Amino acid sequence: MAQKPISIAAAERMNLVAQDEIWRYRLRAETEARQNWAQKWGFLTTPLEELAECEDNAPAPKPRIELPQRFRIRPVTPVEKYIKVLPSPPVPKTTQGFIGWRSGVPGLNKCLEYDKVIQSCKGTYAKELGWPKEGIH
Incomplete structure (x- = not known):
């Protein structure tokens, strides 16, 4: 029990x-x-x-320690010293040559542009998938 x-x-x-x-x-x-x-x-x-008295008394400034040369920050070097922008290569003769080709002149890129949208194989693939133009780039 x-x-x-x-x-x-x-x-x-x-x-x-x-x-x-x-x-x-x-x-x-x-x-x-x-x-x-x-x-x-x-x-x-x-x-x-x-x-309150302890808070009023400012602590003595810490002495500055001179850092070794290897820890010091180097002065700013102009970017032009390290990055060289060469003139654009000549315009490619084939459409395959346009892949990866660059030009700083806006008129030379007209072959790649159509209504200010870059045309590439990516765009063709996106059209096959039915993606909108905004989702391509």
């Missing part, structure tokens, strides 16, 4: 030894906390005026 569950109050009365141990442990913890409070939290008892 199953036993009837006992109430919490009855359980507390039955286990007096455990309750006594818990009470002793709690008193010991409170006593240790009271003894260590000044070491851990004593800074909270500093008067407000003393804290």
